[in-house]
Amino acid sequence: MNSLVETGLAQVQAPYSLQQLIEALSAALPAHCVLFREEDTRPYECDGLSLYRSLPAVVALPETEEQVQAIMRICKRLNTPIVARGAGTGLSGGAMPHSQGVLLGLSKFNRIKHIDLASATAIVEPGVRNLAISEAASPYGLYYAPDPSSQIACSIGGNVAENSGGVHCLKYGLTVHNVLRVRVVTIDGDVVELGSEAPDAPGLDLLSVFVGSEGMLGVVTEVTVKLIPKPACAQVVMASFSSVEAAGNAVTQVIAAGMIPAGLEMMDRRATHMVEPFVRAGYDMDAQAILLCESDGTPEEVAHEIARMEAVFREAGATRCQVSTSEAERLKFWAGRKNAFPAAGRVSPDYYCMDGTIPRRHLARVLGAIEQMEDEFGLRCANVFHAGDGNLHPLILFDSNKPDEVERAEKFGAAILELCVQVGGTVTGEHGVGMEKINQMCVQFSRDELDAFLAVKRAFDPPCLLNPEKVIPTLARCAEYGKMHVHAGELRFPDLARF
Amino acid sequence: MNSLVETGLAQVQAPYSLQQLIEALSAALPAHCVLFREEDTRPYECDGLSLYRSLPAVVALPETEEQVQAIMRICKRLNTPIVARGAGTGLSGGAMPHSQGVLLGLSKFNRIKHIDLASATAIVEPGVRNLAISEAASPYGLYYAPDPSSQIACSIGGNVAENSGGVHCLKYGLTVHNVLRVRVVTIDGDVVELGSEAPDAPGLDLLSVFVGSEGMLGVVTEVTVKLIPKPACAQVVMASFSSVEAAGNAVTQVIAAGMIPAGLEMMDRRATHMVEPFVRAGYDMDAQAILLCESDGTPEEVAHEIARMEAVFREAGATRCQVSTSEAERLKFWAGRKNAFPAAGRVSPDYYCMDGTIPRRHLARVLGAIEQMEDEFGLRCANVFHAGDGNLHPLILFDSNKPDEVERAEKFGAAILELCVQVGGTVTGEHGVGMEKINQMCVQFSRDELDAFLAVKRAFDPPCLLNPEKVIPTLARCAEYGKMHVHAGELRFPDLARF
Numbered sequence: 002m003n004s005l006v007e008t009g010l011a012q013v014q015a016p017y018s019l020q021q022l023i024e025a026l027s028a029a030l031p032a033h034c035v036l037f038r039e040e041d042t043r044p045y046e047c048d049g050l051s052l053y054r055s056l057p058a059v060v061a062l063p064e065t066e067e068q069v070q071a072i073m074r075i076c077k078r079l080n081t082p083i084v085a086r087g088a089g090t091g092l093s094g095g096a097m098p099h100s101q102g103v104l105l106g107l108s109k110f111n112r113i114k115h116i117d118l119a120s121a122t123a124i125v126e127p128g129v130r131n132l133a134i135s136e137a138a139s140p141y142g143l144y145y146a147p148d149p150s151s152q153i154a155c156s157i158g159g160n161v162a163e164n165s166g167g168v169h170c171l172k173y174g175l176t177v178h179n180v181l182r183v184r185v186v187t188i189d190g191d192v193v194e195l196g197s198e199a200p201d202a203p204g205l206d207l208l209s210v211f212v213g214s215e216g217m218l219g220v221v222t223e224v225t226v227k228l229i230p231k232p233a234c235a236q237v238v239m240a241s242f243s244s245v246e247a248a249g250n251a252v253t254q255v256i257a258a259g260m261i262p263a264g265l266e267m268m269d270r271r272a273t274h275m276v277e278p279f280v281r282a283g284y285d286m287d288a289q290a291i292l293l294c295e296s297d298g299t300p301e302e303v304a305h306e307i308a309r310m311e312a313v314f315r316e317a318g319a320t321r322c323q324v325s326t327s328e329a330e331r332l333k334f335w336a337g338r339k340n341a342f343p344a345a346g347r348v349s350p351d352y353y354c355m356d357g358t359i360p361r362r363h364l365a366r367v368l369g370a371i372e373q374m375e376d377e378f379g380l381r382c383a384n385v386f387h388a389g390d391g392n393l394h395p396l397i398l399f400d401s402n403k404p405d406e407v408e409r410a411e412k413f414g415a416a417i418l419e420l421c422v423q424v425g426g427t428v429t430g431e432h433g434v435g436m437e438k439i440n441q442m443c444v445q446f447s448r449d450e451l452d453a454f455l456a457v458k459r460a461f462d463p464p465c466l467l468n469p470e471k472v473i474p475t476l477a478r479c480a481e482y483g484k485m486h487v488h489a490g491e492l493r494f495p496d497l498a499r500f
Numbered sequence: 501m502n503s504l505v506e507t508g509l510a511q512v513q514a515p516y517s518l519q520q521l522i523e524a525l526s527a528a529l530p531a532h533c534v535l536f537r538e539e540d541t542r543p544y545e546c547d548g549l550s551l552y553r554s555l556p557a558v559v560a561l562p563e564t565e566e567q568v569q570a571i572m573r574i575c576k577r578l579n580t581p582i583v584a585r586g587a588g589t590g591l592s593g594g595a596m597p598h599s600q601g602v603l604l605g606l607s608k609f610n611r612i613k614h615i616d617l618a619s620a621t622a623i624v625e626p627g628v629r630n631l632a633i634s635e636a637a638s639p640y641g642l643y644y645a646p647d648p649s650s651q652i653a654c655s656i657g658g659n660v661a662e663n664s665g666g667v668h669c670l671k672y673g674l675t676v677h678n679v680l681r682v683r684v685v686t687i688d689g690d691v692v693e694l695g696s697e698a699p700d701a702p703g704l705d706l707l708s709v710f711v712g713s714e715g716m717l718g719v720v721t722e723v724t725v726k727l728i729p730k731p732a733c734a735q736v737v738m739a740s741f742s743s744v745e746a747a748g749n750a751v752t753q754v755i756a757a758g759m760i761p762a763g764l765e766m767m768d769r770r771a772t773h774m775v776e777p778f779v780r781a782g783y784d785m786d787a788q789a790i791l792l793c794e795s796d797g798t799p800e801e802v803a804h805e806i807a808r809m810e811a812v813f814r815e816a817g818a819t820r821c822q823v824s825t826s827e828a829e830r831l832k833f834w835a836g837r838k839n840a841f842p843a844a845g846r847v848s849p850d851y852y853c854m855d856g857t858i859p860r861r862h863l864a865r866v867l868g869a870i871e872q873m874e875d876e877f878g879l880r881c882a883n884v885f886h887a888g889d890g891n892l893h894p895l896i897l898f899d900s901n902k903p904d905e906v907e908r909a910e911k912f913g914a915a916i917l918e919l920c921v922q923v924g925g926t927v928t929g930e931h932g933v934g935m936e937k938i939n940q941m942c943v944q945f946s947r948d949e950l951d952a953f954l955a956v957k958r959a960f961d962p963p964c965l966l967n968p969e970k971v972i973p974t975l976a977r978c979a980e981y982g983k984m985h986v987h988a989g990e991l992r993f994p995d996l997a998r999f
Contacts, residue, residue: 119752119861164700175700177708178677191948199857199926200889201663201674201712203933203944204953204971209676209708213700230758253618259729301804358698362618390699427698434702445702449690454703456959461952472703 019058022079026061026103029071034109036060045104048089048096049151052353052407053436057084057098062106066184066192066222069105073220074190076103082469083188085216087127087159090151092354093435095162095215099469105220107158113137114223120198121228122181127158127221131165134226143228146173149431150339158221164213166431168264168338171389172297173229175431177212184223185211188462198225210457215433216468218461232297235263236307237334240314241288241321245269248290249364251317252388255294256361258313260306264295265389266338269368272383272396273337276344282337285321292388293334341385341396349381349398353410357418359426361391370420371395378413380406392430393421419444434472442472443479451479518557521578521602525560528570533608535559544603547588547595548650551852551906552935556583556597561605565683565691565721568604572719573689575602581968582687584715586626586658589650591853592934594661594714598968604719606657612636613722619697620727621680626657626720630664633725642727645672648930649838657720663712665930667763667837670888671796672728674930676711683722684710687961697724709956714932715967717960731796734762735806736833739813740787740820744768747789748863750816751887754793755860757812759805763794764888765837768867771882771895772836775843781836784820791887792833840884840895848880848897852909856917858925860890869919870894877912879905891929892920918943933971941971942978950978 019037026035036042037059047054058081063069076083082102089096098104110126113134117123118141123134131152135144148167149155155165160176161183173179182196196208211218242248248267255262268276268291273284284291292314296306311322325331337344345352359367368384375382386394395417399410418428418441428434428441442451454473459465474482518536525534535541536558546553557580562568575582581601588595597603609625612633616622617640622633630651634643647666648654654664659675660682672678681695695707710717741747747766754761767775767790772783783790791813795805810821824830836843844851858866867883874881885893894916898909917927917940927933927940941950953972958964973981 118756120859121756164705166699170699177700177705187948187952191951193946193949193952195949195952197857197926198859198924199929200665200669200891201676201857201926201928201930203926203928203937203941204949205716205956206663206676206708206712207952207956209705210956213705217704230756232758257617257620257729259731299804302801305798305800358696358700360619360697392699425697427696427700427702429700429702430698431700438702442702447692449686450692450694450703452690453686453692453694453706453960457704457706457709457956460955460959 022059022075022081022103025075025079026059026072029075030061030063030068034062034064034068036062042104045086045089045098045106048086048091048094050092050094050097050435050437052411053094053097055098055100057104058101060104060106062109064109066186069186069220069222070190070192072103072105073186073188076466077188077190077464080464080466082466084468085162085220087156087162088130088154090155091159091163091435092356092432093429093437095433095435095468095471096159097436107156110158110222116141116228122198122225123228124223124225125157127161127224128156131155131157131160138228139231142231144231145179145226146229147176147179150342157224157226161212161221161224162214162216163433164431166387166390166392168266168387171265171387172261172263177209179227180208180212180224181227182225183208183211183221185219185221187219188464188466192222213433215435215472217458217472218467234300234303235295235297235331236303237325237331238294238307238310238314239323239334240292240294240319241285242290242292242318243288243320244365245290245368246365247318248292249361249388251292251314251319252364253361254313254317255310256389258309260309262294262310262389263297264293265387266293267291267384267386267388268338268341269384271381272341272385275348275383276337276341279344279347280337280340282333284337288320293338338385341383345383345396345398350400350402353397353399353414355393355395355397355414355417356430356432357421357426357428358390358392358430359421359424361388363424363426364388364391367393367420367424371417374413374416378409380409380413382413387430390430391426415441436471439471439474439478440482442474443482448476521558521574521580524574524578525558525571525602528574529560529562529567533561533563533567535561541603544585544588544597544605547585547590547593549591549593549596549934549936551910552593552596554597554599556603557600559603559605561608563608565685568685568719568721569689569691571602571604572685572687575965576687576689576963579963579965581965583967584661584719586655586661587629587653589654590658590662590932590934591855592928592932592936594932594934594967594970595658596935606655609657609721615640615727621697621724622727623722623724624656626660626723627655630654630656630659637727638730641730643730644678644725645728646675646678649841656723656725660711660720660723661713661715662932663930665886665889665891667765667886670764670886671760671762676708678726679707679711679723680726681724682707682710682720684718684720686718687963687965691721712932714934714971716957716971717966733799733802734794734796734830735802736824736830737793737806737809737813738822738833739791739793739818740784741789741791741817742787742819744789744867745864746817747791748860748887750791750813750818751863752860753812753816754809755888757808759808761793761809761888762796763792764886765792766790766883766885766887767837767840768883770880771840771884774847774882775836775840778843778846779836779839781832783836787819792837837884840882844882844895844897849899849901852896852898852913854892854894854896854913854916855929855931856920856925856927857889857891857929858920858923860887862923862925863887863890866892866919866923870916873912873915877908877915879908879912881912886929889929890925914940935970938970938973938977939981941973942981947975
């Protein structure tokens with residue numbers, strides 16, 4: 002592969018006048034769809050990763066696919082960056098605006114166009130909220146499975162951009178496994194449909210490459226999703242362990258026994274102690290770690306599987322097992338997990354939610370290393386995560402008003418991600434790379450691999466106007482980042498052997 | 501997207517002398533790995549689609565990844581087409597050689613390198629047979645789920661190229677859902693790894709675009725696959741129906757009831773009558789269609805699910821239901837399905853196995869249309885297929901020694917595929933596009949969509965040397981094919997309204 006990284010993504014220049022851009026957009030869109038005064042653009046300056054902020058030159062809020070096509074053509078002609086935005090709940094800065102570009106908001110694409118019962122699918126616009134799809138499908142006994150924590154607010158378009166996960170993704174798959182087709186406007190203003198209702202579409206699987214492409218390939222205007230039958234019942238086992246290691250092994254044992262839980266989450270002692278006084282979920286305050294393990298299906302299936310899960314946990318050394326006896330109790334058990342982030346807000350002025358993935362067998366080792374890093378960086382960290390997937394979400398607690406705590410939190414986060422790579426994992430589980438993890442991409446991938454990403458990016462977007470300076474690091478950036486890490490002539494990463 | 505189709509894929513010229521190519525390859529590979537005499541290259545002239553044949557200029561059979569890198573670099577330098585080949589069992593001509601190119605056979609990459617029990621994965625070379633993976637994993641109670649009919653012979657590398665399916669794919673997914681990582685040599689001779697062991701890898705999902713890319717993007721040298729626990733038990737319900745329509749509705753009802761059978765296959769009366777005298781599977785000769793529906797899991801789960809399946813079938817009007825009472829009987833029921841192709845060979849000198857996918861709700865209508873086409877084309881057709889996926893495999897029976905029967909079979913096949921597109925389906929379910937369906941790609945996709953495919957193809961392979969003239973039709977080809985179909989100024993496809 003030719004080294005395309007050298008040519009760089011960060012070279013976007015805007016040789017247009019702002020006036021020209023506003024005029025062109027105003028000619029193509031109704032006046033209320035083009036915002037350019039600072040008081041109007043300010044609300045769009047960041048997404049859920051509020052550490053990074055940037056005011057866009059213009060915010061465009063199209064109402065029709067034709068308007069999206071027009072925006073793309075204008076931006077291509079004027080060589081203007083475009084950053085698409087769903088609900089702005091993303092956690093890696095994927096929707097952070099470009100200061101010289103257009104922030105293309107899809108909030109007005111909020112219609113559920115069709116629910117088809119025979120094929121159990123829904124056709125929706127990208128601005129529809131994740132949970133709204135399940136609500137609309139509910140009267141038919143169906144729902145949309147991927148359930149990010151932000152599902153009450155996040156949009157399906159953003160889910161497609163980030164390939165979002167959630168508690169249920171261990172059993173039911175990520176966004177990519179639950180989306181059948183997308184309609185996409187390319188940088189040229191063309192409309193293409195990727196995917197099909199068939200199990201495998203002819204030609205290259207561009208749907209999968211589009212899902213999780215973080216706004217780099219095109220703008221979605223319509224999404225066809227799979228709906229699945231709501232299970233008749235669900236129960237949770239809550240199991241306590243006297244060490245994180247024992248809990249980690251129990252996770253492996255459940256999977257090895259041939260079960261795929263509907264959810265399998267771990268919280269360490271710091272997390273349960275942070276959450277319990279706030280939520281009163283009934284967590285075991287003596288445990289070093291607890292697991293929440295859900296089974297869903299028919300009542301007979303659930304009873305059978307819950308019994309097997311409990312047996313595996315006891316065999317793996319659980320010090321306590323408690324099975325939810327009612328739907329209310331099941332929801333109470335989950336309430337602590339789901340409210341871990343707000344709970345963090347009660348014990349710390351700020352928190353930084355990381356997202357990395359490791360092979361399950363390294364859970365105990367990596368959690369031990371994170372604990373030692375707390376001393377190194379002088380910050381506390383709670384762990385609440387998708388244990389079944391090996392997807393960690395360390396919550397680094399800090400105070401942005403204290404000198405250098407932001408910087409230490411960022412460094413702590415970077416060290417965790419690089420540790421994930423070192424044990425054979427990856428720098429993101431479900432939040433995407435965005436702005437946040439672009440340096441770690443240099444650690445994760447070889448130069449040839451980054452070149453392959455960039456070549457595909459350019460196949461869709463030759464001028465590199467779509468979400469520039471994110472996700473794929475330039476050669477210069479990696480060289481710069483490498484220099485920071487070089488110590489006595491060698492790359493210096495967190496030394497796992499120390500832990 | 502720029503119209504890249506115009507520049508064409510079919511323009512590959514070979515401005516080298518054959519002698520030059522042989523010398524370069526012989527310098528890089530041991531003598532026994534480079535074949536160029538006609539008696540040596542003849543066995544490689546076609547794959548499982550023997551209607552199309554072409555002798556390659558040279559056959560290269562590398563033994564190491566470094567040799568694959570060398571072959572790629574030589575071919576790039578000499579502007580020589582490369583067609584990769586696994587076991588040669590493909591049914592769409594994907595491994596048919598280019599007459600001026602190198603046929604790169606991966607049969608010597610036949611080692612199972614590692615089976616990891618903690619992560620339930622296997623690392624294998626691309627020439628390993630599909631079934632050999634399950635055999636090697638069997639002592640540990642694990643297996644590799646996708647099971648194409650050719651699994652005893654086909655290679656995992658070929659499965660990756662075609663995104664192969666099989667009876668179990670309804671429940672366990674296609675190849676793309678069961679492969680975690682591939683090592684790939686690019687046309688430049690670089691080695692890249694795509695995918696990861698995590699649920700979602702950072703950056704673009706190039707693993708998914710690579711799986712099913714039919715040899716157009718690179719050559720695989722190593723594959724990491726998921727292994728899953730062998731179910732403790734399996735049973736089949738065999739249900740008879742008095743019409744294809746009733747059987748089609750029963751398929752929809754099973755899925756709508758929230759069950760995902762381990763296999764859900766349909767055979768029409770012509771197929772059962774063709775197979776039964778040969779296999780003696782015990783099929784109901786009075787039925788217009790039969791369904792084979794499998795449940796697997798623990799004995800309790802299977803007993804419960806089989807009872808629910810039977811209830812759904814009776815409700816849907818099954819005239820007879822029979823549940824396998826032993827493993828021997830289960831295998832007997834499947835034997836007829838699995839031997840349908842050999843059985844066709846007993847009643848007809850030749851047969852042509854088609855592969856298209858339709859929304860399940862149109863099963864009855866499309867099967868009715870195919871029946872009427874039998875008269876139109878003067879050929880018989882039996883239907884044996886993955887009903888749960890809506891993936892049809894019409895078997896067109898013909899005699900290649902009779903004048904024009906080959907041509908009529910091809911036209912019959914093309915008409916079936918275009919009918920699939922017309923009802924909202926696709927021109928391939930699991931066999932790939934290859935040579936065979938390249939014209940139908942013009943029917944399936946818009947110009948902008950074909951351009952998107954080609955742009956991604958070129959991102960990996962700018963000179964378009966990897967499997968040229970396949971999968972993605974040129975603009976000229978589509979124009980030519982369109983002309984054949986134009987009738988009174990309009991595109992003429994099979995008229996569904998007639999049926």
